[in-house]
Amino acid sequence: MADPFADAKVIFTLPWNSEVISAVAFIGNDKVAAANKRGDILIWNLPPAGGKTPDPVRRLVGHTGEINRLLVTPDGKTLISASNDRTVKYWDALSDAGTPGTIVLNDGTPLKGVVEKVDKLPALPPPVEAKVIVQKPIKELAGHKEWIQALAVSWNGKRLVSGDDQGAIIVWDLPAGKELLRWPCKNWVRSLAIAPEGKTVAASQHVPGRDKIVVPPSFHLWNLETGEMKVDLTKEVTGGMSAIAYSPDGKWLATGRGNIEVERPDSRVTLLDPSTGKKIRELTPGHSRGVTDIAFHPDGKHIFSAGRDQLVKVWQLADGKLVRDLGKFAERGYWITSIAISPDGRCLAAADDSTRQVVIYALTGR
Amino acid sequence: MFSFHDKNHLSRRSLMKGLLTTASGLAVANWGALTHSQTIAAEAKRSGKRCIMLYMEGGVSQIDTFDMKPGRPTAGPFLPIQTKVNGIQVCEYLPKIATHADKLAIIRSMKTQSVDHGIGGYHMHTCYPSSQRFPHPEIGAMVAKYCENPDSDLPSFVKIGSGSGLYGAGYLGPQFEPFVVADDGKLPGFANPSVVPDIQDRRGELLNFMEQRFAEQRPGEPFAAHRTSELRTLRLMKARKTFDVSAEWEKAKSRYGDSSFGRACFTAFKLVEAGVSFVETSHQGYDGHNDNFPVHKANLQVLDPAWASLLQDLQDRGLLKDTLVVWTSEFGRTPAINFQAGRDHFGRAWTIVLAGGGIKGGQHYGASNRDGFEVQDNPVNEGDLFATMYKTLGINHRAKHFLGSRPIWATPDGAKPIQELLG
Numbered sequence: 173m174a175d176p177f178a179d180a181k182v183i184f185t186l187p188w189n190s191e192v193i194s195a196v197a198f199i200g201n202d203k204v205a206a207a208n209k210r211g212d213i214l215i216w217n218l219p220p221a222g223g224k225t226p227d228p229v230r231r232l233v234g235h236t237g238e239i240n241r242l243l244v245t246p247d248g249k250t251l252i253s254a255s256n257d258r259t260v261k262y263w264d265a266l267s268d269a270g271t272p273g274t275i276v277l278n279d280g281t282p283l284k285g286v287v288e289k290v291d292k293l294p295a296l297p298p299p300v301e302a303k304v305i306v307q308k309p310i311k312e313l314a315g316h317k318e319w320i321q322a323l324a325v326s327w328n329g330k331r332l333v334s335g336d337d338q339g340a341i342i343v344w345d346l347p348a349g350k351e352l353l354r355w356p357c358k359n360w361v362r363s364l365a366i367a368p369e370g371k372t373v374a375a376s377q378h379v380p381g382r383d384k385i386v387v388p389p390s391f392h393l394w395n396l397e398t399g400e401m402k403v404d405l406t407k408e409v410t411g412g413m414s415a416i417a418y419s420p421d422g423k424w425l426a427t428g429r430g431n432i433e434v435e436r437p438d439s440r441v442t443l444l445d446p447s448t449g450k451k452i453r454e455l456t457p458g459h460s461r462g463v464t465d466i467a468f469h470p471d472g473k474h475i476f477s478a479g480r481d482q483l484v485k486v487w488q489l490a491d492g493k494l495v496r497d498l499g500k501f502a503e504r505g506y507w508i509t510s511i512a513i514s515p516d517g518r519c520l521a522a523a524d525d526s527t528r529q530v531v532i533y534a535l536t537g538r
Numbered sequence: 539m540f541s542f543h544d545k546n547h548l549s550r551r552s553l554m555k556g557l558l559t560t561a562s563g564l565a566v567a568n569w570g571a572l573t574h575s576q577t578i579a580a581e582a583k584r585s586g587k588r589c590i591m592l593y594m595e596g597g598v599s600q601i602d603t604f605d606m607k608p609g610r611p612t613a614g615p616f617l618p619i620q621t622k623v624n625g626i627q628v629c630e631y632l633p634k635i636a637t638h639a640d641k642l643a644i645i646r647s648m649k650t651q652s653v654d655h656g657i658g659g660y661h662m663h664t665c666y667p668s669s670q671r672f673p674h675p676e677i678g679a680m681v682a683k684y685c686e687n688p689d690s691d692l693p694s695f696v697k698i699g700s701g702s703g704l705y706g707a708g709y710l711g712p713q714f715e716p717f718v719v720a721d722d723g724k725l726p727g728f729a730n731p732s733v734v735p736d737i738q739d740r741r742g743e744l745l746n747f748m749e750q751r752f753a754e755q756r757p758g759e760p761f762a763a764h765r766t767s768e769l770r771t772l773r774l775m776k777a778r779k780t781f782d783v784s785a786e787w788e789k790a791k792s793r794y795g796d797s798s799f800g801r802a803c804f805t806a807f808k809l810v811e812a813g814v815s816f817v818e819t820s821h822q823g824y825d826g827h828n829d830n831f832p833v834h835k836a837n838l839q840v841l842d843p844a845w846a847s848l849l850q851d852l853q854d855r856g857l858l859k860d861t862l863v864v865w866t867s868e869f870g871r872t873p874a875i876n877f878q879a880g881r882d883h884f885g886r887a888w889t890i891v892l893a894g895g896g897i898k899g900g901q902h903y904g905a906s907n908r909d910g911f912e913v914q915d916n917p918v919n920e921g922d923l924f925a926t927m928y929k930t931l932g933i934n935h936r937a938k939h940f941l942g943s944r945p946i947w948a949t950p951d952g953a954k955p956i957q958e959l960l961g
Contacts, residue, residue, distance in 0.1 A: 192879065209615070237615060238615050256615055280611075281611055282877060283874045283875070283876055283877065284876070284877050285876065285877070286827075286876065286882050287872045287874035287875075287876045287881075287882050288653065288872055288882045288883050288884060290872065290874040290911070291886075291911050291912070292909070292911055293611055293612070293874070293909060319835075337832075337835070360836075379836050380829060380832045380833045380836050381823055381833060381836055381837075432828070432829040432832065432833060504878070505876070505877045505878050506877065507877075507878075525877060526877065
């Protein structure tokens with residue numbers, strides 16, 4: 173099969189050196205949103221390839237803790253964020269209305285390598301500023317009492333699920349922002365995905381531990397409407413999952429292993445049958461030290477994964493073949509923390525922790 | 539030194555052998571000069587002091603626990619909460635400990651030398667650097683020597699699990715070596731007598747009779763030590779139920795948290811209540827070079843109920859005033875956060891917490907600077923810390939011992955107790 177991504181290349185790098193960039197999402201095909209561990213969200217308008225590297229145009233202010241997830245509703249009108257500040261916030265994804273402001277893009281102090289000998293924080297460079305429109309959230313969901321690590325939206329845009337470190341999964345009426353249902357899990361909820369049929373939510377649960385895992389990671393399919401467990405897949409897919417995703421056509425359920433760093437290079441994406449949860453295949457060779465994110469390509473034939481080895485890997489669904497790596501391999505300490513693919517499938521956004529920038533790839537002829 | 543961990547290599551015989559080196563009551567020839575310290579030891583015994591050490595294995599982050607830096611670039615994601623003592627804040631994931639702040643002396647100015655695991659573990663158990671290549675005893679052995687109850691059937695120095703390292707009794711001699719039990723505090727099955735108590739007693743009497751006759755022809759301390767260890771083995775078998783807290787644990791685990799560390803803390807409480815002089819247990823997983831924050835949060839959620847319940851139970855039983863509870867580690871963690879969302883090893887300004895045993899609680903001692911990179915006020919080194927702990931336990935921190943003819947002191951030259959912490 174021909175490689176449709178043979179000509180993939182970086183077309184923009186969007187520097188944002190304030191904190192670790194923890195999540196990215198496309199708004200339509202020509203806007204990208206990124207969030208960081210400080211609780212900021214920035215939005216860039218992307219020009220055609222070859223254009224000048226853009227500055228951010230909007231800053232979304234309201235979170236007070238690390239933002240773990242960003243997603244956009246299927247109609248493209250609402251951006252939704254989930255944070256350690258225990259809130260889920262809605263933002264108008266398209267509006268340019270707000271208050272003029274300025275953002276400093278390089279006020280962070282990243283420290284590479286082992287930092288034992290660092291005796292003070294490095295001096296900041298001269299500020300690089302950008303003019304932005306400052307915007308506030310249009311809705312806030314406050315039902316969680318712990319860090320919210322997991323968030324998913326239904327394909328019809330009617331339901332939202334969120335999960336926290338207390339083990340609570342909450343189903344929301346998305347347009348109304350109203351809690352419909354909640355149920356408890358034994359472990360922290362680390363990733364969620366709603367099946368295209370709209371009735372099942374896949375949930376990975378995991379309490380991170382360095383030496384002894386008191387409670388083993390678990391993975392379940394739940395009934396979205398009742399909160400009842402449908403299938404326990406804990407034995408089918410072992411380990412903590414950083415990401416779960418259903419393919420748009422509902423044929424695949426994918427998991428990415430690597431919720432915290434593992435000292436072995438077997439952090440893999442696993443493809444499952446979404447109806448039974450049975451494992452179909454594992455994609456190898458996996459990322460070194462952990463998968464951080466996964467995303468199905470809209471062509472229905474490929475899945476992308478990001479890892480703690482500074483790579484984005486492109487896989488072929490039909491046979492599990494590795495199509496290519498995007499980026500430069502790094503053994504340790506340099507993560508791609510999050511990825512997103514534009515709705516038209518032509519662009520990929522990757523949050524690169526080592527360079528503290530959002531890297532925009534043209535995948536196919538942008 | 540022996541351990542009950544390796545069940546494949548243990549037998550009743552090895553238990554007897556182990557007890558010879560861990561729980562025998564007599565000094566072995568040429569081990570230390572016990573006579574130099576008998577008066578001190580007698581005073582300590584009268585004081586009835588005990589110690590429980592909670593050792594955070596891997597190096598615990600001070601900024602993410604007791605020396606928070608809100609608003610600073612080194613802060614990390616955790617927020618401080620107010621405790622019951624004005625001016626003392628702790629991490630939001632220590633809410634139960636916050637209710638015991640009036641008992642805590644929080645030393646935020648530890649400045650220590652050995653910032654790797656092996657050497658740090660040694661240094662923070664002995665107050666001497668391992669580079670001296672001298673057999674220093676760990677604190678548990680020292681407390682066992684000076685605070686043990688010689689009439690007790692129980693060992694005087696118990697380690698629950700060996701996660702914090704085994705550094706031994708050094709020059710104090712094998713009778714003060716740690717008695718190591720599994721993480722859940724239980725003795726293995728073979729520690730149970732195979733016969734009913736009456737028969738066990740008669741066997742013991744027979745063994746004693748035969749060995750007395752044997753010893754009459756072969757006088758010598760090693761043989762006496764061997765006989766004593768056998769008798770103490772029999773006494774330990776009678777007291778073995780002290781180590782099995784299963785029945786009470788069912789009620790206690792809702793307070794301590796259903797974790798191995800929670801159970802170890804409860805076992806430590808029961809052992810101290812039963813008369814053990816020193817109990818150490820470790821909580822593993824603090825070596826946060828990467829993913830420090832979620833793992834640290836998970837750790838604190840285990841630590842908080844266990845530690846708080848231990849303090850509460852000690853207080854409720856009237857034991858806290860005579861039981862020093864030490865929260866410690868081999869070092870702290872860097873204020874700077876690395877690219878793997880981690881904190882690395884750090885000894886220049888970190889935190890240890892003392893409670894009970896005569897320590898004046900409800901206070902900070904010392905301080906780090908704004909971002910936590912250096913000690914700002916009242917630096918405390920390993921020797922000062924140990925001198926403080928020994929002082930409150932009734933042990934002369936300058937007690938002199940001998941290895942052969944070479945003198946050695948309980949704490950290094952210049953070590954001074956922190957008077958502000960002593961009640």
